[in-house]
Amino acid sequence: xxxxxxxxxxSNSRIGSMGEVEYGYSDSRGRRATIAAADLNTxxxxxxxxxxxxxxxxREFGWxxxxxxxxxxxxxxxxxxxxxxxxxxxxxxxSAVWCWLISGLGCMCIADRSMAADIAPAxxxxxxxxxxxxxxxxxxxxxxxxxxxxxxxxxxxxxxxxLGQVAGVASSEYGSAQLLLAAVSMxxxxxLADDGTLSFNxxxxxxxxxxxxxxxxxxxxxxxxxxxxxxxKVTKGYVIFxxxxxxxxxxxxxxxxxxxxxxxxxxxxxxxxxxxxWSPTGWAWLFGFLSVSWTMTDYDxxxxxxxxxxxxxxxxxxxxxxxxxxxxxxxFLFNIVLAFRMxxxxxxxxxxxxxxxxxxxxxxxxxxxVTYTVCAFIILQFVCFTATQALGRTVFAFSRDRLVPGSxxxxxxxxxxxxxxxxxxxxxxxxxxxxxxxxxSYIAISGVFNVTAIALDWSYCIPIFCKIFSHKFxxxxxxxxxxxxxxxxxxxxxxxxxxxxxILPTERPVMGDNMNYAIAFLGLIFVFATIYWYVxxxxxxxxxxxxxxxxNGEDVGSSSGSDTEKTKEAAQAxxxxxxxxxxGSDPTKKGGLLSRFGGERKN
Numbered sequence: 001x002x003x004x005x006x007x008x009x010x011s012n013s014r015i016g017s018m019g020e021v022e023y024g025y026s027d028s029r030g031r032r033a034t035i036a037a038a039d040l041n042t043x044x045x046x047x048x049x050x051x052x053x054x055x056x057x058x059r060e061f062g063w064x065x066x067x068x069x070x071x072x073x074x075x076x077x078x079x080x081x082x083x084x085x086x087x088x089x090x091x092x093x094x095s096a097v098w099c100w101l102i103s104g105l106g107c108m109c110i111a112d113r114s115m116a117a118d119i120a121p122a123x124x125x126x127x128x129x130x131x132x133x134x135x136x137x138x139x140x141x142x143x144x145x146x147x148x149x150x151x152x153x154x155x156x157x158x159x160x161x162x163l164g165q166v167a168g169v170a171s172s173e174y175g176s177a178q179l180l181l182a183a184v185s186m187x188x189x190x191x192l193a194d195d196g197t198l199s200f201n202x203x204x205x206x207x208x209x210x211x212x213x214x215x216x217x218x219x220x221x222x223x224x225x226x227x228x229x230x231x232x233k234v235t236k237g238y239v240i241f242x243x244x245x246x247x248x249x250x251x252x253x254x255x256x257x258x259x260x261x262x263x264x265x266x267x268x269x270x271x272x273x274x275x276x277x278w279s280p281t282g283w284a285w286l287f288g289f290l291s292v293s294w295t296m297t298d299y300d301x302x303x304x305x306x307x308x309x310x311x312x313x314x315x316x317x318x319x320x321x322x323x324x325x326x327x328x329x330x331x332f333l334f335n336i337v338l339a340f341r342m343x344x345x346x347x348x349x350x351x352x353x354x355x356x357x358x359x360x361x362x363x364x365x366x367x368x369x370v371t372y373t374v375c376a377f378i379i380l381q382f383v384c385f386t387a388t389q390a391l392g393r394t395v396f397a398f399s400r401d402r403l404v405p406g407s408x409x410x411x412x413x414x415x416x417x418x419x420x421x422x423x424x425x426x427x428x429x430x431x432x433x434x435x436x437x438x439x440x441s442y443i444a445i446s447g448v449f450n451v452t453a454i455a456l457d458w459s460y461c462i463p464i465f466c467k468i469f470s471h472k473f474x475x476x477x478x479x480x481x482x483x484x485x486x487x488x489x490x491x492x493x494x495x496x497x498x499x500x501x502x503i504l505p506t507e508r509p510v511m512g513d514n515m516n517y518a519i520a521f522l523g524l525i526f527v528f529a530t531i532y533w534y535v536x537x538x539x540x541x542x543x544x545x546x547x548x549x550x551x552n553g554e555d556v557g558s559s560s561g562s563d564t565e566k567t568k569e570a571a572q573a574x575x576x577x578x579x580x581x582x583x584g585s586d587p588t589k590k591g592g593l594l595s596r597f598g599g600e601r602k603n
Contacts, residue, residue: 051133053307053400056413060232061309066316068239070302070323073390075172075383076331077246078376079295081356082175083449084338087288088348088355090506091281092273093263093339099288100335103498104296104328123464123491125317126484128303129476132312134397135544136161136303137463142544144463144470150543157462158403159529161300164455165391167521168298170431171449172384173220174438177213179377182357183370198350198358210438217435220384221428224392227417228308231389238382245375246330249360250337252372257363261343268339275345277508287506289498293453295331299324300460301390304397317478388431392424399423401544405532447517454502454518455525457495464488 061069087096124137131140138161141154181204188202204212223234263271278284302319306312338356341363342348348355348362357376361369399407410423438445467473468488480487505516533541 051131051139053133055307056418057134057308058228058418059308059310060228061235061305061315062232063315063319064239065232065236066302066305066309066319067322068237069235069305069386070299070319071239071242071326072235072379072382072386073298073301074295074323074327075242075379076295076327076334077242077249078175078179078380078383079172080291080331080334080338081179081354081373081376082380083291083294084335084356085354086290086506088342088345090274090276090287090290091285092345093268093271093342095272095285095288096291096335096339097269097332099286100292100332103289103292104331123467123484123488124300124303124460125320126475126479127463127467128300128306128320129313129317129478130474132303132306132309132316132476134304134307134393135401136300136306136394136397137460138398139544140463141466143474144466144472147543151538151541153462153466154401154543155403155529155533155537155541157459158398158401159525160455160462161459162394162398162404163521163525164452164457164459165298165301165387165394166427166430166434167448167455168452169217169220169384169387169391169427170434171294171445171452172380172387173213173217173431174209174435174445174448176216176377176380176384177209178354179357179373179380180212180216181209182352182354183373183377185352186357186361186366186373187370193351200351203351206438206442210435213435213438214432216381216384217428217432220381220388221425223385224388224424224428225417225419225421227419231385232308235382235386242379242382245372245379246334249372249375250334252368253337253341253359253363256368257341261341261347261359261362263340263342268336273345276506286501289501290450290453290506292331293457293498293502294449296324296327297453297456298387298390300456301387304390304393307393313476314478317476321478388424388427391427392420395423395427396420402541403537405536441513443513443515444517447521450502450516450518451521454499454522458499461492461495465492468492 084096087099091099127137127140131143133139138154138158141157142150145153185200185202185204188200190198190200193199224231226234272281272285274281274284276284276287278287299320302309302316302323306316309315338359342355342359343362348358350358352358352361354373357369357373360372364372395404395410398404399410401407404410406426410420410426412422413419414421434448435445437448465488468485503516503519503522505514507514
């Protein structure tokens with residue numbers, strides 16, 4: 001039941017012991033919106049009472065669809081297909097295999113659980129379980145540190161996360177275009193060039209790749225314009241398709257590949273071959289981490305649809321854990337299979353510029369090569385569908401807290417589909433804009449790939465670092481207990497280490513055509529965020545805002561005084577911090593206002 005009460009009516013409303021949820025905004029007629037808490041389901045009631053957010057999404061995602069969503073974010077089969085070139089040029093077969101095992105372990109500590117201590121879930125999943133909102137780990141800052149530091153730390157974390165997600169979708173769409181055009185090239189007929197390199201009758205240009213990318217990104221936007229109900233249906237069957245493709249491809253490669261592409265176990269696990277120009281070779285070998293870290297990132301995407309999941313404090317973290325565990329183990333085995341049938345580096349060097357697609361072509365012929373390259377394309381498109389859904393919800397959540405420009409536009413929820421349609425399409429525009437860099441230089445656009453993992457992992461490790469030193473953390477159903485401190489610390493140390501590798505060029509000598517521009521993208525977003533902070537942000541941004549006020553058994557109407565003052569008085573009565581720094585004694589006191597640090601939303 002939804003009721004509207006004009007400001008200043010002074011009428012009393014009590015609904016049992018649950019009280020009412022009073023939204024901190026007015027409608028177009030200046031009326032105050034209130035909703036009976038008793039009419040909300042458990043998850044929506046907690047979203048309003050505990051986190052202070054207005055429930056606007058339908059909770060359509062269950063166990064299977066949440067797990068499938070989390071698996072689709074990694075897109076194992078497709079993302080390995082587009083990033084296998086990094087370990088191949090860095091250190092050969094052994095780099096592909098062992099870097100996956102080592103780096104994947106570090107990613108698991110950030111995302112799920114320490115494989116060395118298999119009894120406990122880990123960092124991101126633990127925080128998602130405690131604070132299941134569309135803001136993801138960005139929101140947790142407001143619950144882990146002192147209120148005076150919330151605005152600045154939340155601002156940095158939010159912009160890093162936003163950069164990482166936009167770069168992730170953009171790079172995935174660019175990779176999709178490359179895979180689709182590789183399949184077209186493969187089917188166009190081949191010939192040997194004068195230098196002995198395998199060439200194809202159709203060779204896509206940068207302009208064609210960017211054009212296909214733009215079309216695919218728009219298509220992704222159309223899919224994400226569907227309601228949560230249909231997005232759940234689209235997502236649910238993905239994991240089954242992915243597993244079938246992965247399994248049949250591995251079997252086919254092992255069974256059908258000609259003998260000249262075979263390798264023994266010694267080659268797979270010990271062969272080191274680097275053409276990167278870095279010395280010593282052992283350092284170059286570490287660039288193999290780029291493949292696994294790009295595949296096993298954006299694992300908090302499931303948190304960004306937490307407000308569309310039933311029982312998000314349980315299902316969201318478990319979806320993250322199981323999906324990353326599947327990606328870690330299956331990815332390790334998949335890389336071993338590819339290494340056993342990869343042939344030599346010369347065998348993978350062709351006009352396709354896609355080593356794994358070329359491997360499919362070498363081992364399975366034109367038919368098999370086209371089939372599995374197209375399958376990789378489809379899987380990567382699913383990555384884009386789900387990553388864009390998460391990105392759209394992130395833009396909505398950040399706009400809800402007024403972190404991004406034009407926030408009033410991006411928080412509008414379409415009355416028909418019940419999704420933030422404008423937030424979805426501004427995300428699409430940003431992704432296309434970033435990929436237009438590919439018109440000038442593919443090397444520059446490859447920096448987008450690299451910055452994805454850096455920005456996202458930093459945005460995870462800031463809250464994780466805060467949690468290590470916080471005495472305010474209240475664990476959810478999914479937690480690590482006493483082991484958490486050590487897993488959290490290792491997650492931060494590992495991220496610092498691999499970040500050094502991510503910002504370095506993968507080839508030497510360093511020139512304009514092989515420079516790693518990831519650091520430039522990071523610098524650009526820091527400059528923009530800093531300028532925007534001083535121009536506008538510091539004047540109104542106070543961190544995550546209070547959007548709903550829950551007052552049990554209290555009069556939510558008033559005959560005098562502003563809504564802001566009423567919110568502030570209720571916040572002080574409940575012991576919560578407000579924007580002017582006033583607070584009471586108990587921020588989680590039952591029977592009073594349950595809100596968030598950072599102050600109230602002002603109309």
